[in-house]
Amino acid sequence: MRLTPLKQPKPLKPLAELELCEKCAERTGIEAGELEIVDAERCIYCCGLLSKIEELRDRILGDLKEYEFETFLVGTRLEGSIKAFEEYLQDSYGLEAERSIRYEFNRELSLKLQEAGKIPDFDRPDVTILFNAEKREFEYRIRPVYIYGRYIKRVRNISQTRWLCSKCKGKGCEECNFQGKRYYTSVEELIANPCVEIFKAEKAILHGAGREDVDARMLGNGRPFVLEIVNPKLRRIDLGELERLINEKSSPKVVVKDLEMSDEKTLKFIKGAAFRKKYRAKVRFERQVEEEKLGEAIAQLSNRVIQQRTPLRVLHRRADLVRKRRTHKIEVLLCKNDLAVLEIEADSGLYIKELVSGDEGRTVPSLSELLGVRAWVEKLDVVGVYDKNNYG
Ligand SMILES: [Zn+2]
Ligand SMILES: [Zn+2]
Incomplete structure (x- = not known):
């Protein structure tokens, strides 16, 4: 059997087509003999871009x-x-x-x-x-512009962020009066709209340190937030002037204060923060409650770990699980007939309405349970958000 001799491979010839401009030649460090220096226009590496x-x-x-x-x-x-x-x-x-x-x-x-x-x-x-x-x-x-501040919400029935209509998802339908949203305005819109205008931005997103219920006011020192201004054309804005302008447009519903330039780090901190809160609750009882009995129940409810299953009212959008949160100081500001006003300090995330009502046994212990009288929150305000710099 004869083997066919293999064809000799062609010797690699130095590439005449290695035509580089001076800059490219210098950078690659290829020896002068192996390339040809040409005008930048003809350089096959940078295609003339370097010139x-x-x-x-x-x-x-x-x-x-x-x-x-x-x-x-x-x-x-x-x-x-x-x-x-x-x-x-x-x-x-x-x-x-x-x-x-x-x-x-x-x-x-x-x-x-x-x-x-x-x-x-x-x-x-x-x-x-x-x-x-x-x-x-x-x-x-x-890069977005980030602004830190605190907001005070003086009226009820305004959501923190835009809350799209669940039926049309924002397109507008009969259900939402063709607004596309569930509430006519939000803290986000009231703060963001003037900012979008001033910064000539695409949009602005409000990131709050937690959120209050739609029907709760946010009073006291206000809730910390970071506003993320997306695609701003302007970046250098006088924040004092901006604060004045926002408040001019959003007051009396919403007021902002302490505006300062911020960054992603603060945004992250704000979103992950679990600041302690102070609430004021107007509580109604099924029948008259004596001040002394209420005082006893409140004493038992203070400084206590509360077990809460996800409240029935939010069960449609949150997983059903048990949370443990602590109450701190609770004070009775007023007790008259079937009415009381309480000031409650609690861990972030404790559901106050359920702490009072018991939520059909899903929150233990509760004021209702300890008193043996049905009780519910008629009105709720957040009166303090305690971050590291602010107390009440
Ligand atoms: Zn080149
Ligand atoms: Zn709709």
């Missing part, structure tokens, strides 16, 4: 001309032919990853933007500029 940095910079500034920004970060995305060519250089010439043309674009664009008075920021840039070198396109991510 057009100023033009690209002007495009960025043009695209963002309506946006106020001071700090920026540039990122480059490689795909298509530029990416393929770079991989070829890595495989055939051992081009190191840190010599990727991505960094060259990032650096060159950054330098040009700095010449235009902008400041690079790797942590929290006002705008992140994403350059797609293959498509020669830019994408921009505008």
Whole structure:
């Protein structure tokens, strides 16, 4: 049996087609004999882009001309032919990853933007500029503006955030009087709308440190919140002036105070916080209750761990589980006939209406149970949210 001799492989010829501009040649460090230096226009690596940095910079500034920004970060995305060519250089010439043309674009664009008075920021840039070198396109991510503050809600039947109509999901139907929402306004809308206008933003989202019931007022020192202003065109706003403007439009229903510039970290903290609360509850009893008996029941209910199964009234939107929360100080402010006003301090998340009524045995112990008289909350206000800086 004769073996067919294998064909000799063709010797690899130095690539005449390795035509690079000076900048690319220098960066790749490929020996001069293996490439040909050409005009930037003909460079098959950067496709001439490295000679057009100023033009690209002007495009960025043009695209963002309506946006106020001071700090920026540039990122480059490689795909298509530029990416393929770079991989070829890595495989055939051992081009190191840190010599990727991505960094060259990032650096060159950054330098040009700095010449235009902008400041690079790797942590929290006002705008992140994403350059797609293959498509020669830019994408921009505008960092939201975050504002911390506290709100006071002086009226009942306003939800904290927009509450869409459950029937039409916001489109508008007969059920919701073609408003698309369940309540005619919300704390969120009252605070956000003026901000959207002032910051020339797309929208604004309210993140509260917990929320009160729709029919409860939020009084006292107010509830902490962070307002996230999405895609703002303006960033530098006088917060004193903003506070005045919000209050002018939303008062007397809602008032904001203590506005200050904030960040994602505070937003996270606010959302995860479990601040202790102080409530004032107007309680009605099925029959007259003696002050002394009420005092005894209140003493038993104070500083106690309360077991609460998810209240019947929220069972349709929350999982049925048992929570343990503690009551702290409870005070009787008034007791007359079949009426009492109580001030209750409790852990975040304790359901006060159920603490009074017992919720058909789902909350143990409860005021009803301890008194042996049916009781329910007629009116409820939150009068204090205790964060680390504020007490009552
Ligand atoms: Zn080049
Ligand atoms: Zn509807």
